Amino acid sequence: MSFFKKSPWLLHYDASSCNGCDIEVLACLTPVYDVERFGIVNTGNPKHADILVITGSVNEPTREVILNLYNQMPHPKVVVAVGVCAATGGIFRDTYNVLGGVDTVLPVDVYVPGCAARPEAIIDGVVKALGILETKAAALKAGAAEPAAVEGSK
Amino acid sequence: MGARTIIPFGPQHPVLPEPIHLDLVLEDEKVVEAIPSIGFIHRGLERLAEKKDIHEMAYVSERICGICSFTHGMGYCTAIEAVMKIDVPERGHYLRMIWSEMSRIHSHLLWAGLLADGFGFENLFMQSWRLRERILDLIEETTGGRVIFGSCKIGGSRRDIADDVMARLLKELASLEKDCHAITDTFMEDSTVAKRTRGVGVIAPDDAIALGAVGPMLRASGVASDSRSLGYALYPELSFAPIVEKDGDCWARTAVRVREIYQSFDLIRQCAAKMKPGPVDVKVSGNPSGEYWARLEQPRGEVIYYVKGNGTKNLERYRVRTPTFANVPPLVHMLKNIDLADVPVIVLTIDPCISCTER
Amino acid sequence: MMIENQPLETVEPAKIAEYAAAKRAGGWRLVQISCTSLADAFELTYSFDKDYALQNARVIQPREGAPLPSITASYLAGFTYENELQDLFGVRLSGLALDFKGQFYRLRAKTPMSEPHVTTKPAAKPAANPTPGN
Numbered sequence: 127m128s129f130f131k132k133s134p135w136l137l138h139y140d141a142s143s144c145n146g147c148d149i150e151v152l153a154c155l156t157p158v159y160d161v162e163r164f165g166i167v168n169t170g171n172p173k174h175a176d177i178l179v180i181t182g183s184v185n186e187p188t189r190e191v192i193l194n195l196y197n198q199m200p201h202p203k204v205v206v207a208v209g210v211c212a213a214t215g216g217i218f219r220d221t222y223n224v225l226g227g228v229d230t231v232l233p234v235d236v237y238v239p240g241c242a243a244r245p246e247a248i249i250d251g252v253v254k255a256l257g258i259l260e261t262k263a264a265a266l267k268a269g270a271a272e273p274a275a276v277e278g279s280k
Numbered sequence: 281m282g283a284r285t286i287i288p289f290g291p292q293h294p295v296l297p298e299p300i301h302l303d304l305v306l307e308d309e310k311v312v313e314a315i316p317s318i319g320f321i322h323r324g325l326e327r328l329a330e331k332k333d334i335h336e337m338a339y340v341s342e343r344i345c346g347i348c349s350f351t352h353g354m355g356y357c358t359a360i361e362a363v364m365k366i367d368v369p370e371r372g373h374y375l376r377m378i379w380s381e382m383s384r385i386h387s388h389l390l391w392a393g394l395l396a397d398g399f400g401f402e403n404l405f406m407q408s409w410r411l412r413e414r415i416l417d418l419i420e421e422t423t424g425g426r427v428i429f430g431s432c433k434i435g436g437s438r439r440d441i442a443d444d445v446m447a448r449l450l451k452e453l454a455s456l457e458k459d460c461h462a463i464t465d466t467f468m469e470d471s472t473v474a475k476r477t478r479g480v481g482v483i484a485p486d487d488a489i490a491l492g493a494v495g496p497m498l499r500a501s502g503v504a505s506d507s508r509s510l511g512y513a514l515y516p517e518l519s520f521a522p523i524v525e526k527d528g529d530c531w532a533r534t535a536v537r538v539r540e541i542y543q544s545f546d547l548i549r550q551c552a553a554k555m556k557p558g559p560v561d562v563k564v565s566g567n568p569s570g571e572y573w574a575r576l577e578q579p580r581g582e583v584i585y586y587v588k589g590n591g592t593k594n595l596e597r598y599r600v601r602t603p604t605f606a607n608v609p610p611l612v613h614m615l616k617n618i619d620l621a622d623v624p625v626i627v628l629t630i631d632p633c634i635s636c637t638e639r
Numbered sequence: 640m641m642i643e644n645q646p647l648e649t650v651e652p653a654k655i656a657e658y659a660a661a662k663r664a665g666g667w668r669l670v671q672i673s674c675t676s677l678a679d680a681f682e683l684t685y686s687f688d689k690d691y692a693l694q695n696a697r698v699i700q701p702r703e704g705a706p707l708p709s710i711t712a713s714y715l716a717g718f719t720y721e722n723e724l725q726d727l728f729g730v731r732l733s734g735l736a737l738d739f740k741g742q743f744y745r746l747r748a749k750t751p752m753s754e755p756h757v758t759t760k761p762a763a764k765p766a767a768n769p770t771p772g773n
Contacts, residue, residue, distance in 0.1 A: 140298045142321045145635045146346025146427040148298060149390065156393070156409035187320050187745035188299065191291055217343055220331050221324040222751040242346055242427045319745035330756040362642045492669050492716030510691050511641040573645055573686060573693065575670075584686070586673050596756055601671040609716040638744070 133165035134256060137175035139195055141228065142218070143182025146242030147209035151179055154252075159245045161252065172198040177255050179248075183211040184231050185223045196232055197275045202262035204235040204255045209243045216241060232276055284312075289623065291320050298634040302627075306620060314615035314623075316608060322638040329598040334360060334568060334589070337598060338433055341585075344600060345636035346427045347390065348578045350383045352600075352636075353432040355585040358512055359574035360434050363589055366564060372436030373514040374555040379419070379429060380513075380576075381544040381551075386415045387579035388537045388544075389460075391631045392467065395534065398628040399476040407463050414456050418449055436561025450552055457545045464538045477530035481614040481626040484528060493610040494603045495581015496536040497630060501528035507577035518550045530629040537631075540579075567593050578603055580631045602636035647684075647695040652707050655685065655698050656734070659710035659717075662687050667694070669710075672720035674728050676755045681730050685710070700730060711736035719743075727752040 140148050154161045155168050169175050172195045184192065196205070207228040210216035215226040228234050235258045238251035266272065285306045291299030299320035305313040328340050341356035342349045354376050361368060393408035416426050422441050423429040431439045441449070467473055483493065488501040498505050499522055506522035508515045523539045525532035568589030576583050581603030588597040607630045614626050650658050659669075670686040670693065683698040700707050707724075709732050710717045722743035724730040729750035732738075 140321070140635075142323055143298075143635065144343045144346045144349075145298065145633060146343070146349065149346060149427060153409065153413070156406055156413075158410065158413045182321070183323070185321075185323060187322075188291075191299065191320070217340055218323045218325060218328075221328055222748060223322050223324045223746060241343075242425075244426065317739075317745075318743065322744050322746065324751055327752060327756070365642075489668050490663075490715065492714065505691075510643065512643075516641070573643075573695070575643070575693070582670070584671050584673075586671075586684070588675060594756070597673075597675040599673045599675075601673070605719060606671075606716070608719050 133167060134176040134259060135167050135169045135174050136161075136177045136179055136252065137169055137172055137195065137199070138179045138181070139188075139192060141180050141182040141188045141192060141212065142185045142224065143209065143211060144242075147181035147212070147240075147248075150242050150245050151181060151208060151248060154245045154248050159249060161249055164249075164253065164256075166252065172196075173200065175199050176202070176259055177204050177206060177252060178232075179206045179208055179252070180212050180228045180232075181208045181243075183215040183218050183224045183226060184228055185225060189225060189231050192228070192231055193276060201272045202259055202266055204259045204262065205232050206236045206238060206251050206255050207234045208238045208240075208248055208251065210239065210241045213237045213239065283307075287620070289314075298632070300632065300634050300637075302615070302623075304615070304620070304623065309620050311615055311618050311620055311623065314612055316612060318608075318634070318638055320638070321635045325639050326598050326600065329595040331594075333593040334595060335434060335564075337595065339430065341598075341600075342428055342430065342432075344602070344639055345633050347387050347633055348383065348580065348583075348636065349427060350379050350429050350432065351576055351578045351583065353429070354380055354513075355574050355576045355583055355600075356587070356598075357432055357434045358576065359572050359585040359587040360568055360589075362572040362574060363568040363570045363587060364434075364564070364566065366435055366562060368436045369559045369562060370514065371440070371555060371558045372560045374551045375437040375439075375441060375560060376432060377513050377515065377518075378441070378548050378551050379423065379431060381547045382415060382419055383429075384544045384579045385541055386412055386419065387631075388541045389415065391537060391579075391628075392463065392534075395625070395628045396467075398624045399473070401473070404463060404466055404473075411456065411460060411463065414452070414459075418452055421445065422449065433561065435564040436559075438561070440560045446552055446555075450549065453545055453548060457542065460541060464541065467534055467538055473534075474531060476622075476625055477534055477629075478527075480530045480622050481618065481629060482527070482529045483610055483614060487613065488528065488610065491610040491613055492606050493581075494606045495578070495631075496533055496540070497581065497607050497610055499523060500525045500532035500536045502526040505582075507575050507582045510575055512574070512576055517554060518547055520547065530625055533629045567591050568595070580604055580633060580636075581606065600636075600639055602633070602639070604630065604633045604637040607632075608637065643693060645693050645695055647697055650685075650696045650698050652698050652700045653705065655696070656708040656710055656712065658696055659685065660713040662694075663713040665689070669714040669716055672717065672724065674724050674730065674752075676728060676753055678755055681724075681728060683707075683724070683730075706731040706733040708732075709734040709736065726750070729753045 342353040389412040396404035667687040
């Protein structure tokens with residue numbers, strides 16, 4: 127299991143999910159699953175966050191919100207796409223207002239499968255993200271340049 | 281009088297797991313107007329009816345919203361069954377009612393936790409969600425899913441509950457019901473909860489009707505209206521009366537939902553007692569031709585599924601009017617002349633579900 | 640299983656505001672407004688409820704011609720449905736009490752529901768009984 131010295135904070139945003147994955151993400155933070163035992167705290171402020179958890183496929187209005195949130199997060203940062211909709215667009219792929227998975231907008235580090243994704247799978251995904259976060263942090267420390275902000279191209 | 285300030289509320293906000301945007305127009309600390317703007321979760325799934333056939337649409341329908349998922353599937357199937365004149369076997373109906381009442385308990389406990397979080401009672405939030413996990417375990421044991429069940433299909437139920445599982449389920453539900461009192465007593469009797477909810481966001485009965493409120497919103501204002509009284513599925517076989525409170529404030533809405541949790545426990549027991557062994561589904565062939573408006577009671581209120589078939593395997597039109605959509609005008613009404621600090625509590629007491637509002 | 644009796648009456652587009660006002664005076668609750676795109680018109684259904692009885696009013700609004708009168712004078716709550724008609728279908732309305740002017744939904748394409756659904760094959764025979772249960 128990956129280990130991260132500092133306590134990583136998590137920001138959750140619902141891109142256009144059916145709520146199924148959202149409540150499972152929230153369930154991870156409550157008793158029974160309790161990701162706080164890994165030192166993970168849910169925050170509402172992107173400037174405090176290290177991990178961006180996105181549920182649901184990306185549609186037109188949320189595209190800009192996601193970019194906005196992502197660009198406000200300090201480096202190092204990782205993106206976890208939770209559920210099939212966040213991965214590919216899922217069952218809503220063919221609808222007129224959906225652009226597709228989260229990777230149409232942002233670089234995604236971890237994909238969590240499931241419809242709805244199970245809390246166990248979400249926790250596995252977040253723990254995997256911690257390892258990537260650590261690698262990114264080490265690279266920054268060694269003098270690597272901060273990746274540029276992701277621009278939205280219309 | 282102070283100058284007017286506009287505070288944007290959402291789309292990304294800590295009290296909202298889902299995005300909705302409100303422009304709150306303030307004079308000092310008072311909200312004088314709230315202007316909603318929706319569409320962050322709009323996917324356009326009604327139009328999927330032209331790409332997916334009627335049986336596949338049952339899955340799409342369940343994914344309108346992950347909280348009321350079962351009722352969404354059941355409502356869609358009820359509408360198609362009414363058009364195609366399919367007679368679902370009794371046991372199929374009882375199973376559907378058991379699952380829809382179980383999802384009502386899960387939804388109300390989830391909502392109770394979010395409300396507690398909204399007014400800063402972290403412990404109550406965690407306790408509500410701890411109890412909710414137990415009902416999810418039972419749902420998972422009987423359907424295989426935690427939030428999306430997939431157990432409802434056109435013509436009946438995809439799964440049956442074996443007798444020994446049912447016995448265990450009833451035993452666990454009885455123990456859960458007893459444990460629920462610990463949190464619901466806090467909601468009903470705690471003075472800090474009352475301070476944040478009593479007299480806040482009051483809606484008069486006439487206003488509630490005029491503004492089109494549904495579900496616990498309407499019943500908390502003293503109007504006895506519950507679509508389960510319409511008699512879909514086999515609700516007429518059960519002893520059931522809508523739960524009504526009279527104050528119309530946030531506390532009354534909390535009280536309606538708290539009492540509905542216990543009502544649902546009772547309805548599940550009644551179903552289990554009346555269920556007889558038998559088939560759970562019938563074979564379905566052919567395509568729907570005609571139209572029907574199926575009305576069901578979700579945890580959030582009355583929901584309408586309109587289907588219009590033209591004899592092909594794709595529907596000509598599938599439309600869902602969800603309870604939160606109907607509760608947007610009452611919400612806008614309540615958000616006038618209140619303190620800014622009360623906004624989260626008022627928004628939460630309509631039990632917002634944005635993904636079903638916008639589909 | 641009970642199948643609800645759902646009477647359906649046809650109302651002229653120009654008369655819908657008066658019809659709604661009469662329903663409001665009679666103590667009916669607005670349940671929903673739905674719309675189906677037809678090739679040359681919009682098929683709208685206004686549903687009202689009183690004591691668990693459903694009454695539907697059908698309006699065929701041509702794509703061209705006079706805008707549809709809003710019912711928000713009688714039922715303010717209708718603004719959500721009517722803005723939806725405007726944004727998703729492109730139905731033109733007059734007298735809307737709260738007009739978002741196409742900004743109620745945020746959409747990739749304008750009026751995405753305006754075109755009729757393409758179904759797999761044309762109906763073998765038209766629906767004989769449009770309201771089952773009658």
